[in-house]
Amino acid sequence: MGRATTEALALRRTPFGDTSQIVEFLTKDRGRVSIILKGVHRPKARKGGAVDLLDHSVITYFSRRGSRSLAQLAERRVLSHHPVMRRRTDLLLAGEYLVELLRALAPEGQRVLGIYHHAQAYLEALEANPSPESLPCVVFALQGGMLRLTGFELVLDRCVSCDQRPSGRRTLRCDPERGGVVCMACRTGEDHSIGLTTSAAEAILSFRSLDPRRAEEISIPSEIAHQMKRYYDRALLHVMERPVRCHVLPGSV
Ligand SMILES: [Zn+2]
Missing domain, CATH: 1.20.1440 (de novo design (two linked rop proteins))
Known part of the structure; x- marks a missing residue:
């Protein structure tokens, strides 16, 4: 079992049974992590109550290394509810x-x-x-x-194809699929x-x-x-x- 404590923002929550929630957090240390909050709706839960979208909190959770089962929340302290x-x-x-x-x-x-x-x-x-x-x-x-x-x-200060910098104040053409600005000479059909x-x-x-x-x-x-x-x-x-x-x-x- 690995135990981790990190700051987190709540990105999505799904009810699980009558008393639990599954929450996807953006954690500072491990990116997006889905965690089960068992018994979160019971009174006196040490888990800071049910989670709202974008709640900012410090969470401690357990996960089994290499396991596909969900990580489990141990504690949560809410820092801001916005x-x-x-x-x-x-x-x-x-x-x-x-x-x-x-x-x-x-x-x-x-x-x-x-x-x-x-x-x-x-x-x-x-x-x-x-x-x-x-x-x-x-x-x-x-x-x-x-x-x-x-x-x-995207590259905006030169042509992505020929590296030429735009001169004068005119309208540039920017093509996200080519990665940025494309000059007249390098444009295709x-x-x-x-x-x-x-x-x-x-x-x-x-x-x-x-x-x-x-x-x-x-x-x-x-x-x-x-x-x-x-x-x-x-x-x-x-x-x-x-x-x-x-x-x-x-x-x-
Ligand atoms: Zn060009």
């Missing part, structure tokens, strides 16, 4: 979007410090009660960071590229390493925000191989 996020529908939707990205992109069973800290920073940004107008920038910071941390960043102005490309580059907690202070013109939304939607569609179900930023950006 009360502000739960009071606003748009923030809760933004939280559900995080769950969808993590379930699709975070690996199982490996240490994921960067992804874990980024998710945590995003939740703190939501908990700071950002204005509805600044929420898109917080979401862009999440998306940009997730693409960087999972190694799916079968092209699924999207247009990006150089200002939008610069904004996307600056959001790659942006802490979501700083994003609320940034204001971007709506025309650029519109392009950024389309860019992240397309880049993540390519990575996840399916459209996201949670539409956190409706067409209104």
Whole structure:
């Protein structure tokens, strides 16, 4: 039996019998892990009660090495329940979007410090009660960071084929299937590229390493925000191989 204690965010919970839950956590030390919480609904459980989506806690659990049976929770101490996020529908939707990205992109069973800290920073940004107008920038910071941390960043400062840097301020063509910007000379007939102005490309580059907690202070013109939304939607569609179900930023950006 291996015993582990780690910080974790709850990504999905399923009832199990009358008294138990199976919860998929994103743990700091071992990525996504599914754990059974036996007797979690009984009074006085040392397991912190039933788990809510995105609860942040410190958990101790047991797992049998090499076994396919579920790990078992021993103890859980809740650090944050994110009360502000739960009071606003748009923030809760933004939280559900995080769950969808993590379930699709975070690996199982490996240490994921960067992804874990980024998710945590995003939740703190939501908990700071950002204005509805600044929420898109917080979401862009999440998306940009997730693409960087999972190694799916697209090349935006030069052509992926000939390495030529774009000159002048004109619209670039970015093709997620080819890995980024493709210049006129290197474009082919079968092209699924999207247009990006150089200002939008610069904004996307600056959001790659942006802490979501700083994003609320940034204001971007709506025309650029519109392009950024389309860019992240397309880049993540390519990575996840399916459209996201949670539409956190409706067409209104
Ligand atoms: Zn080229």
